[in-house]
Amino acid sequence: MPAFDSERIAFEPDRVAIPCAHFIAGRRVEGEGRLPVARPSDGRVYAELPEAGEVGVDEAVSDASRAFRCGDWWRQAPRERGRILRRWADLIEADVDELAKLEALGSSRPVEQARDWDVPYTAEGIRFFAEFADKHGGEVAATAASSLGMQIAEPMGVVAAIAPWNFPLAMTCWKIAPALAAGNSVVLKPSELTPFSAVRLAQLAIRAGMPPGVFNLVQGSGPVTGEALCRHPQIDKVTFTGSTATGRRIMTACAETGPRPVTLELGGKSPQLVFADIPDLDRTARTLARAITGNAGQVCVAGSRLVIERSLLAPMVERLMAEFASLAPGPTWQSGSPFSPIISSVQLDRIAATVGRARDAGAEVLCGGERFSPQQEGGGCFYRPTLLAIGERDNPAIAEEIFGPVLTVQTFENEEEALALAEHEVYGLAAGVHTADLSRALRVVRRLSAGTVWVNRYGRSHDYILPTGGYKCSGIGRDLGRAAFEANLRHKSVLIDIAS
Numbered sequence: 018m019p020a021f022d023s024e025r026i027a028f029e030p031d032r033v034a035i036p037c038a039h040f041i042a043g044r045r046v047e048g049e050g051r052l053p054v055a056r057p058s059d060g061r062v063y064a065e066l067p068e069a070g071e072v073g074v075d076e077a078v079s080d081a082s083r084a085f086r087c088g089d090w091w092r093q094a095p096r097e098r099g100r101i102l103r104r105w106a107d108l109i110e111a112d113v114d115e116l117a118k119l120e121a122l123g124s125s126r127p128v129e130q131a132r133d134w135d136v137p138y139t140a141e142g143i144r145f146f147a148e149f150a151d152k153h154g155g156e157v158a159a160t161a162a163s164s165l166g167m168q169i170a171e172p173m174g175v176v177a178a179i180a181p182w183n184f185p186l187a188m189t190c191w192k193i194a195p196a197l198a199a200g201n202s203v204v205l206k207p208s209e210l211t212p213f214s215a216v217r218l219a220q221l222a223i224r225a226g227m228p229p230g231v232f233n234l235v236q237g238s239g240p241v242t243g244e245a246l247c248r249h250p251q252i253d254k255v256t257f258t259g260s261t262a263t264g265r266r267i268m269t270a271c272a273e274t275g276p277r278p279v280t281l282e283l284g285g286k287s288p289q290l291v292f293a294d295i296p297d298l299d300r301t302a303r304t305l306a307r308a309i310t311g312n313a314g315q316v317c318v319a320g321s322r323l324v325i326e327r328s329l330l331a332p333m334v335e336r337l338m339a340e341f342a343s344l345a346p347g348p349t350w351q352s353g354s355p356f357s358p359i360i361s362s363v364q365l366d367r368i369a370a371t372v373g374r375a376r377d378a379g380a381e382v383l384c385g386g387e388r389f390s391p392q393q394e395g396g397g398c399f400y401r402p403t404l405l406a407i408g409e410r411d412n413p414a415i416a417e418e419i420f421g422p423v424l425t426v427q428t429f430e431n432e433e434e435a436l437a438l439a440e441h442e443v444y445g446l447a448a449g450v451h452t453a454d455l456s457r458a459l460r461v462v463r464r465l466s467a468g469t470v471w472v473n474r475y476g477r478s479h480d481y482i483l484p485t486g487g488y489k490c491s492g493i494g495r496d497l498g499r500a501a502f503e504a505n506l507r508h509k510s511v512l513i514d515i516a517s
Contacts, residue, residue: 052237058350060397063122064123084202084229084231122213127349128351135184145481165515175203176505180192181259182210204233284491285317290435292452326430378411380425436461444490467487
C-alpha cells in the first residue's frame with residue numbers, strides 16, 4: 018500500500034521516511050540519535066533525533082557565517098534573491114503530499130489541515146517576503162546642500178531562528194522567510210518535538226537555487242542546542258516563538274554574550290469580550306469555540322478567556338457546550354480527524370494539573386475537565402474541550418497560560434467591568450471584541466492592552482500584511498508584515514562632503 022492515499026486524505030504512519038538529520042552546508046548531516054521523538058496521536062516513539070551540542074552548533078553557525086561573508090546571497094541583485102525564494106515556494110507547493118505527511122506524523126496538525134492550509138500557507142508566506150527583497154534599500158537624508166546623507170539598509174548577518182512545535186511549517190516560515198529575503202544567512206532550530214518537516218524545507222531550498230550554507234538547520238533540545246545557538250558569538254540576531262519563560266532565558270543569553278537584538282513572540286492569555294448586542298449568537302458561539310479548540314488550544318493567540326455580558330451567559334454556555342461535544346479526536350494521519358492531540362504526555366499532564374488546581378481554587382467545571390479515554394483513542398494524548406466558570410481573578414486558570422482546549426468564563430454588567438476583567442497582569446498578546454456597536458468597539462480597542470485586537474472575528478487573515486506581536490510579557494518586536502522584514506536589517510548612516 019502506498020504511504021499516502023490522496024483520495025482518502027490519509028496515510029500509513031509507519032511507511033513515512035523520516036529525515037532524522039541536521040542540514041549543514043547544503044546537505045543532510047545524520048548525526049547520532051539521542052532524543053526519542055513520540056507521536057502524540059498514539060504515544061509511540063517513532064524516531065531518534067540527533068542533538069547538536071556546542072561543536073555541532075559551531076559547525077552550522079560557522080558555515081552560515083562563511084556563506085554570508087564570502088558568498089553572494091546578499092550581494093547579488095535583490096530581485097534574483099526574490100526569484101530564488103519564489104522558486105522555493107513553488108517547490109514547496111508541488112511537494113505538498115510529502116510535506117503534509119511529515120507535518121502531520123508527529124505533530125498536532127491533522128493531515129487534511131496540513132495539506133490544505135499549513136503547506137500552502139508556508140509557500141505563500143515565502144512569496145510574500147520575497148517581494149520585499151528589492152523594495153527596500155534605505156533612504157536619502159535631508160542635509161545641507163554641501164553634503165549628501167544616506168541611510169543604507171544592510172542584512173544583519175547570521176540570524177538564529179528557533180521555531181515552536183504547534184505549527185511547525187508555518188512558524189518556521191515566519192522566522193526564516195523575512196530573514197532570508199533581507200539577505201541574511203539563517204541557522205534554524207526546529208522544536209525537538211516536531212523536527213522533521215523543516216529538513217524537507219531545507220532540501221527544497223537547495224533545489225530552488227539557494228546557495229549552500231545560507232540556510233542551515235540544527236536539531237536538538239532547547240537547553241542544549243538552543244542555548245548554544247543563542248550564545249554563539251557569530252550569531253547577529255535571534256528570533257523565537259514560544260513560552261515567556263524560555264523567552265526570558267533567550268534574552269539573558271543574548272545579553273550576556275552580545276548584546277544582540279531579539280524578536281520574541283511569547284505567551285498569551287487572550288480575552289474575548291462579548292457584549293449583549295451581538296447580532297448572531299450562533300455565529301459568535303462558533304467563533305469562540307474555534308478560537309479555543311483549533312489545534313486543541315495549542316495556539317499562542319488562543320482566545321482562552323471568555324468575558325461575557327451576564328444576560329448572554331446561559332444561552333452562550335449552552336451553545337459552547339454543544340460545539341465542544343461535537344468534536345471527536347483521532348490520529349492526525351486519518352481523514353476526518355478535526356480535533357488535534359496534545360503534543361506530548363508532559364503537556365497533557367500539565368493541562369490536567371492546572372485544571373485540577375483551578376477546580377480546587379473554586380472553578381466550576383461546566384463541561385470537559387478530563388482526558389479522553391486512552392483506550393478509546395489508542396493511547397494518544399487527547400484532552401476534552403473544557404469550559405470553566407471562574408469567580409476569582411487569581412484562579413490559576415485565569416492567571417496561567419494553559420496551552421490547551423480550556424476556556425474560562427467570567428461575566429460583566431457594563432463596559433468598564435468588562436475592560437477590568439480583560440486586563441491581565443502578565444500577558445497582552447491578543448484580544449477579541451464582539452459587538453454591533455462600532456463606537457463601543459473602537460473605545461474598547463483603544464483601551465485593551467494587546468498587540469492584536471480582532472473585532473467580530475477571532476484569528477489572523479492569511480495575507481501576511483498585518484504585523485503580529487505582544488504587549489507586556491507577550492513579546493518584543495513583530496512577526497509578519499513589513500515590520501518583520503525591516504527587523505532583519507541594520508542601517509548604516511553615510512555622510513559625504515560634496516562641496517569641493
